Amino acid sequence: MSDTIVTTNPATGKVIKEYKQHTDDQVTDTIRNCHEAFLEWRFKSFDERGAVLKKIGEKLRERKSELAQLMTQEMGKLIKQSHQEVKLCAGICDYTASSAPEYLQDEQRELPNGGRGLITYSPIGVVYGIQPWNYPAYQVIRYAIANLMAGNGVLLKHAENVTGCGEKIKEIFEEAGLPKHLFSTLLISHDQSDAVIKNDLVRGVTLTGSPKAGEHVGKLAAEQLKKTVLELGSNDAYIVLADADLDIAVDACVKGRIYNNGETCIAAKRFIVVEEVYDDFKEAFVKAMKNIKHGDPTSDGVDIGPMAREDLRDGLHEQVINSVANGAVILCGGTKPTGDGYFYPATVLENVTPGQPAYDDELFGPVASLIKAKDADDAMLIANDSRFGLGGGIFSKNEDAAFELASKHFDTGMVFINSFGLAQPNMPFGGVKRSGYGREHGGFGVREFVNAKAIMRLQN
Incomplete structure (x- = not known):
């Protein structure tokens, strides 16, 4: 030693x-x-x-x-x-x-x-x-x-x-x-x-x-x-409902996934979108994630820096590969760069289902899991279908209904409405379950x- x-x-x-x-x-x-x-x-x-x-x-x-x-x-x-x-x-x-x-x-x-x-x-x-x-x-x-x-x-x-x-x-x-x-x-x-x-x-x-x-x-x-x-x-779920403002939702979801290089416990990780707006959200979300630029974290014009350690990057990439082997589809990213530094591109996975690391586990890096839900009830069932319970998000123009849904149904310690998760000194921080x-x-x-x-x- x-x-x-x-x-x-x-x-x-x-x-x-x-x-x-x-x-x-x-x-x-x-x-x-x-x-x-x-x-x-x-x-x-x-x-x-x-x-x-x-x-x-x-x-x-x-x-x-x-x-x-x-x-x-x-x-x-x-x-x-x-x-x-x-x-x-x-x-x-x-x-x-x-x-x-x-x-x-x-x-x-x-x-x-x-x-x-x-x-x-x-x-x-x-x-x-x-x-x-x-x-x-x-x-x-x-x-x-x-x-x-x-x-x-x-x-x-x-x-x-x-x-x-x-x-x-x-x-x-x-x-x-x-x-x-x-x-x-x-x-x-x-x-x-x-x-x-x-x-x-x-x-x-x-x-x-x-x-x-x-x-x-x-x-x-x-x-x-x-x-x-x-x-x-955690593997926090962000729910996008049919009445969501998609511009706000896409912007917040991208920021919620890549902020701090995606290495945040309350980062958005699973994106559960009702089928009524799924295709529109997917198109805009993937386009935005494709445009994320990684590079020197001290330089202007860079959206994400490197992952903190080489073993963390390798572990994240292995989770992506295992998810794909079990049915997930890469919509962008998913390739480990060559050269100096422990960089990993912004990545979006689709066809994410139980049994895949992208569904079951925490992906601690800039990898997003995109999941289609039938409706709001189905979206909440998927969101709560997790052994984790730290944070989550809901996107809806009906803010009162979103607060009600978060209060009574979301099984997490924190829920963010029409925004991505950042700690606030005057609000409790912590989770439930694992x-x-x-x-x-x-x-x-x-x-x-x-x-x-x-x-x-x-x-x-």
């Missing part, structure tokens, strides 16, 4: 930097130091914590270009989307600092027998986050800021290919005035990560990753009787790793 972590530029295949992996003793010391920092931080007022979070937001804006360039270099997203990500992260800092106290304030309750009751939301200690590479800043900010506001200490194991981003975020946090050790990065192996979960000073674990990773982390944490939040994969459990954002994230403590004086 190598004790070195190597980052590589996916647009060129060239090595960026090497990092020395932490020893077991360093990991133990880091956890202990984080816990010690938490013992002081937990007594800071909401105003004091919020002031630091707002300062982090300021520093993120000041160093936006620097962090954005590093994200694009390490994982290949378009540079303009890296800038958008840092802007979102700064906004999350501001929103959490101002809104979280509302959800964390003590609550007075009168007891049925006339006694006095008090509910406090007390921080629990060190929260360990295992985060993926597709949003190198946002994934960290999403859980770290909420838990810091709640009064916890935070540990990060970032994906190896974005190690530099994790280190840069730590630097920005401390430059903004966050107490040293309160947020710490761990450059560790999977075995070392398991040991972190087992450490008695670690009180909660949050993971964003694949269902397989979720199974492993969830089981291990459960054996230690530790709370977890799991945000896992897309995981627990919520982040929207006031929910700050309460995931706190002790809802009941204090009572009973009436004699």
Whole structure:
């Protein structure tokens, strides 16, 4: 087993930097130091914590270009989307600092027998986050800021290919005035990560990753009787109804499939179109996807950059080939480019049916599955015919009916109406079924790793 972590530029295949992996003793010391920092931080007022979070937001804006360039270099997203990500992260800092106290304030309750009751939301200690590479800043900010506001200490194991981003975020946090050790990065192996979960000073674990990773982390944490939040994969369905504005639907569906190079957990992946408008949607959608240009993510006029790693591109292509072998038809794309970088073209598959990876699994890249439905009821049955349940979408000119359909019938954690999925700080983020459990954002994230403590004086 190598004790070195190597980052590589996916647009060129060239090595960026090497990092020395932490020893077991360093990991133990880091956890202990984080816990010690938490013992002081937990007594800071909401105003004091919020002031630091707002300062982090300021520093993120000041160093936006620097962090954005590093994200694009390490994982290949378009540079303009890296800038958008840092802007979102700064906004999350501001929103959490101002809104979280509302959800964390003590609550007075009168007891049925006339006694006095008090509910406090007390921080629990060190929260360990295992985060993926597709949003190198946002994934960290999403859980770290909420838990810091709640009064916890935070540990990060970032994906190896974005190690530099994790280190840069730590630097920005401390430059903004966050107490040293309160947020710490761990450059560790999977075995070392398991040991972190087992450490008695670690009180909660949050993971964003694949269902397989979720199974492993969830089981291990459960054996230690530790709370977890799991945000896992999905194959989100976007339903296009007969009364949809097809120009809006096509535009949003293309953006929803290719944004972030198609490497987004809540990306549009299955496009379920009622037969009344199927042919018209198909013609426009395929034309738009054919026009998607891949290339250097730092260049103008490029729509998608490379996939983050070579093995990810190879795995995606294998899913396409397996789908075709089982009856799917390639309408555009589907050919792995030669040359430097881990590029893959925007691809559309038709005749997608159960038993194909394009129907059953998550295609984490710019590949769209086009499915015809008889009507709205059939479309919803197909959409819910999935072991996942993170997000989804509905396109209809009848917005009220779309909201009703989403509310009562869509079996997912999030539904987007006439738009594609992007996280909003004031709305809960998370899924159901094999897309995981627990919520982040929207006031929910700050309460995931706190002790809802009941204090009572009973009436004699």
